[in-house]
Amino acid sequence: MKEKINIVWLKRDLRTQDHQPLQFADDANIPFIIIYILEPSMIKRADWSLRHSQFVFSSIENMNKHLKKYSRSVDIFYDEALKVFKEIDRQFNIINVFSHAETGVKETWDRDNCVRKFFKFKNIYWEESQTNGVLRGINSREGWDKNWYQNIRQPLIINKFSNKHIIQYQNPRPMPKELKYRISNYPSEFQEPGENKAWEQLNSFACNRSSEYLFNISNPSKSRHSCSRMSAHLAWGNISSKQCYQFILNHVHFDKNKRNFRAFLTRLKWRCHFMQKFEVENEYETRCINKGYELLEKPKNKEFISHWMDGKTGFPMVDASIRSVKETGWLNFRMRAMLVSFFCHHLDQDWRDGANFLARQFLDYEPGIHFPQFQMQAGTTGINTIRIYNPVKQSEDHDKEGVFIKKWIPELASCPTSSIHEPWNYYSTNDMFNENSNKATYINPIIDHKLQAANARKKMWGHRSNALVKSEKQRILMLHTRSSTFAR
Ligand SMILES: Cc1cc2nc3c(=O)[nH]c(=O)nc-3n(C[C@H](O)[C@H](O)[C@H](O)COP(=O)(O)OP(=O)(O)OC[C@H]3O[C@@H](n4cnc5c(N)ncnc54)[C@H](O)[C@@H]3O)c2cc1C
Structure with a gap:
């Protein structure tokens, strides 16, 4: 006869206090284990990066320091969730799984549905606490x-952790050594988890x-x-x-x-x-919030995309922002908004070609904030005003002395502060843009920002009168601000 157990399945809740699933498990009368599942399919996703796994790993290590006192630990399983539960089910009689409900991308939603079917088939009760x-x-x-x-x-x-329900078992799906090595080396440039x-x-x-x-x-x-x-x-x-x-x-x-x-x-x-x-519409990861914006043409320009991703657009504030977020994993709200505006409006690129890239850079990547915010700045909601941030004005207003720019763009170290926001004016007669110079050179602006902003304004505001944009606007307002009949 297999031994009865409960499982606490950790997701985006890597703490030991104010934790309903841990409390449920501790209050129950059978042994429980605490697991985190690092899924190969998730870490391969375009919105996931090594820094996310590193943050998760260090957070769990921190939890384990607390839990040690109670002879407990969180075990990290490396496999797809369904396989992990099937494996545990071979060894134990799983009675309950406790977790927080996850507001995730469609892939995690689908994964949860698969797991739910398995639990139902096996008579396992899954309690998902609201978060x-x-x-x-x-x-x-x-x-x-x-x-x-x-x-x-x-x-x-207040989680108390009695040590009455401890169980000994061997994790059958540990992380491969090489992966563990990579994710356990937390970079010092990032904020501590x-x-x-x-x-x-x-x-x-x-x-x-x-x-x-x-x-x-x-x-x-x-x-x-x-x-x-x-x-x-x-x-x-x-x-x-x-x-x-x-x-x-x-x-x-x-x-x-x-x-x-x-x-x-x-x-x-x-x-x-x-x-x-x-939570209500996680399709926002892949389609415009307002379906009417699917009709808007955004010709893909691979060169523009890579200039933006490399922090080499020739606009100091844009480039400094990209370089800093790549290096440190954090950027303030205004600069995040400006990066999206520059990408979608000035460079006229589809938001989908930039959203996952920034998700990978943000240590705080949260799909439920990221995609709606990205689309709001991209102007594809149809309910918010369209903001086109002037990259030069942002720089003059919020980095007057060029402190941020000089920190992240060493090519501009010798540029006088008076010209730091539009270095192309100062260096037009100098060798800043000279590829043959042996000094580190800063790139010439890849676009005329005023002209591109004017084009974008016309294009985006013009599209607001599209019939589908208008009807979608009503649907969105009903669904997210007032009563509606939509449910999932
Ligand atoms: C394109 C874009 C993508 C973004 N992606 C994310 C993301 O993936 N994860 C994320 O946490 N924030 C995201 N934000 C929102 C915001 O930029 C960050 O929350 C903020 O910069 C984090 O710094 P902080 O914790 O010091 O924020 P504070 O200003 O101290 O705010 C406190 C908390 O409030 C929340 N918050 C703050 N501003 C916002 C906002 N505008 N919308 C929703 N929540 C907010 C965050 O949880 C934040 O930690 C995004 C913004 C934009 C424009």
């Missing part, structure tokens, strides 16, 4: 806000870094320090939205720093608002 205030299966946004506030103010779960670091970061934001939060939010250098930098921790669940929200709301400095703290809390809500959209 981030995102609701499953809703067909209307009515009451969503109220529900979100109720949810975020619920008492935090794990539950401990998440709390350190939140505490330092509340106590020291937040006084200039709103003032610096669009400055690509200063925001690195004055923004909360909670995004990666939230994306991989080192901390819950609820923990963040309550910590800031109840903080002793709240009254002194109300404006900044409120702005932070609002953004935590935006986070869940975007994720809720994606």
